[in-house]
Amino acid sequence: MTRLLMPLALVAAATLVLGGVWPTPYDPTTTVGAPWQAPSPAHLLGTDVLGRDVWSRVLTGGGRLLTVAVAAALCASSIGIAGGLVAGWSGGLVARLLTACADLLLALPSLLLALVAAIALPWQPAVIVATVCGGAPLTLRVVRDAVHTIRSSGYVEAALLRGERPASILLREVFPAMRGLISADLGLRLVVAIQVCAALGVLGLGASPPAPDWALMLRENMTGVSANPWAVAAPAIALGTTTVLFALVAQTSFHEHENRRPDRAAQEERPHA
Template sequence: MNMIRTRVRQWMPASISGKAGLIILVVVVAVVLLGPLAAPYQSDLTVGIPYAPPSQAHWLGLDFLGRDVLSRVLHGGLTVVLYAGIATVAAYAVGLLAGLFAGYTRSWLESVLMRSTDVLLAFPALVFLVLLAAAFGPGITGIVVATAIIQLPPIIRIVRSATLEQSVRGYVEAAVARGEGTLSVLRREILPNIARPLSADVGLRFSWSVLLIASVNFLGLGLQPPASDWGLMVSENRGGIATNPAVMLVPAALLGALTLGINLLGDALVGGKE
């Protein structure tokens, strides 16, 4: 139990900004996970006049089809977190392995990986997303795949750089002298010592995934109506911002809060105490 408490304290942010980021993130995640249970209406149910302003019955008013905005907001976060999470996990699963082996072995694999990442970096992210969306057709599958591929080059570079730095340390040389194999050295010596900075980068990549997927949903190339998604809500209701500003501002604010909380917490984990 004491060991668990020690671990929790080590990973808890000590800075004010880190604690603020954690609080913001907890609030947004609570909205994402518990929102569908608290929604007063079904997300696709028409209940009144389009763009009706906030009222006692509909706290955030109605959208362009007369659906309850609060209900759609409470349902709309799960897709943002789910698909961004899948893209980030997939990208890191590949990028972590590639970066570790490239940084430690320093073989021909490193040259191949670095040249491949240079090619991917040459493509603007949004252009690449649009191309894959067109290839897969309207829907979320191509967007998630493209988002994961876009995140690969920076992940590989960061992991490789961290691995190179750790591979010349004395404890790694001692492990090699004991006869430990490559996998054992990477798993037991290098990976634990690069976990903290990488945890912050995971947050950054997740934030980018959220913004990329939300941007493509905003363009109408990702999730399709009547799906409830914060990015899609901003796109669908642009025409009603003068009549009912909450229909756009609330989902946009939640997207901003999600990325802000992740970035503040990630910076605190890397920077330590302030």
Template sequence: MKRLLPSLLSALLLPLLAVVGPLLAPHPMDQPITIPYGPAGTNGALLGGDQLGRDVLSRLLHGGRDLVISSLAVAVLVTAIATVLGVAGALRPGFGRFVERVADVFMLLPAVLGILLVTLSWPQGGRLALVTAAVALGAPYAVRFMTAAAAPVVTTGYVEAAVAGGERTLHLVFREVLPNLRSTVLALFGLRFVAAVYVVATAAFLQIGPQPPAADWALMIRENSAGIVLNPWAVLAPGIAIGLLAMSVNQAAGSLAPRAERT
């Protein structure tokens, strides 16, 4: 545990910083303090100014919280739904075939197109519509993953004995099968968080969800791409932050997996 803690804390540092970032911002996120695309260091702007002369660093610190919360919500919901449905499908083949057919239908729809259809038809759109669409489109892949992972476990003797003893499906899922799949569930969560960051950031880049003048990392990339030559940090900083966020949470989930395997 002592060896695990430093790596876990370092992996979670960026997500925590994104959540508390607005409290650390040196300037208001919507107040111009320099010329448009001012270079780094101008008028106290460490990373320069954006297309309206607003402090890039302050907007960077404000722009990660919604992305983290939305991606975390998607990853948790997808992992939970896929874990229950996947293990139940492995235990009950008839139910499993039904779940797989439904999953096949959803998998035919491209993620970005599906998000566009849901968010544009949802009353007032917003984050709730985006999270709902991302969960609906991400769950089918995760369900198939968990079904394949649970298949060897459900054929073991102790699970077959519990089935023969008449135990209910929920008891079999949570008491007999899942304790042996904890590392798999953690790995799935890490993968789904990375996928959620990609989907949520792509939607924000397409202006589905947050709208100007909101501070959002993907939206910052879209807004400032025209001035990348004048102030590259206005585009590079949020792009690097998105990549590091996805990798850090995936690393945190991966660092927990060996420990879950040993317990």
């Protein structure tokens, strides 16, 4: 069952990203009825504060948010992986400097960084900056520790004896051995990026009206939650389901990585044979 989570997450991501180009019952930015109408056959989830169809806005409200979150997660993981590989392999002063920079960034609250960045930058770069500053240091520390362990493995020592360069060993031997760990970390960075996107949107620093956006829908429809609860519940459920799905993917990837470690240990003896 857990093996289905990764394909399911990829399908969900593609669905949300491509949702903006799919036909919807109504134009998500156009008023089609009275504000706060209850669900009906004409409007499955009712209408929002401006009389727009909630179902149409939910269908199209995740594409931009998830696209920005994926970009932010990829940037954070890439920077953290690169720093972790260098710190774990080189050691010494370089590792201490990189770790000190990571510790300094970890001491700063991610949401505070996001708020400061959102004031100076558009919300999309602000999400990327906050995710990188808050996530890359964690990735660096995780990858650094993994590289420390893998460096003493038999197949890495064999590559060193063959005269391969450190960069080649890191890319061809060390990096593939951490695929499960890196997949799990990327899933966690994606969860954090989605949370940052949602937080900025609810605080009014995210997408601008009348754009369909799940976080913006929460902010706009809070005052009418008693009239049409689905105007708030639907985007909240969409955000929560997406976040939980990627968190489960991250957990599954981590468990698969841990389960494969004994097999990898058995393979370490092969270069010595």
